[in-house]
Amino acid sequence: MGWTDEQVEELKKLWDRGLTTGEIGKALGVSKNAVVGKAHRLKLDSRPSPIRRGEDELPLEQPATAEREKSAET
Numbered sequence: 001m002g003w004t005d006e007q008v009e010e011l012k013k014l015w016d017r018g019l020t021t022g023e024i025g026k027a028l029g030v031s032k033n034a035v036v037g038k039a040h041r042l043k044l045d046s047r048p049s050p051i052r053r054g055e056d057e058l059p060l061e062q063p064a065t066a067e068r069e070k071s072a073e074t
Contacts, residue, residue: 001030003038011035015044 003011007028014024021035028035 001034008038008042011038012042012044015039020050 007030010028011024014027019027021039022032025032025035
């Protein structure tokens with residue numbers, strides 16, 4: 001796929017506004033991966049991963065599981 005100058009400028013503008021790569025892709029009519037690749041080649045500022053890690057992770061034991069185990073013990 002060839003990027004037009006207009007698409008590149010729009011990509012930069014939407015990137016600076018903080019839209020996700022998927023949102024930018026929809027706006028430009030290209031795939032999310034095309035946006036990721038072009039942003040990398042343009043050396044646009046990297047962003048934190050949208051995948052949350054650490055404290056925001058779900059606990060290993062879900063509450064529903066704990067309730068089932070308690071009822072099985074009685």
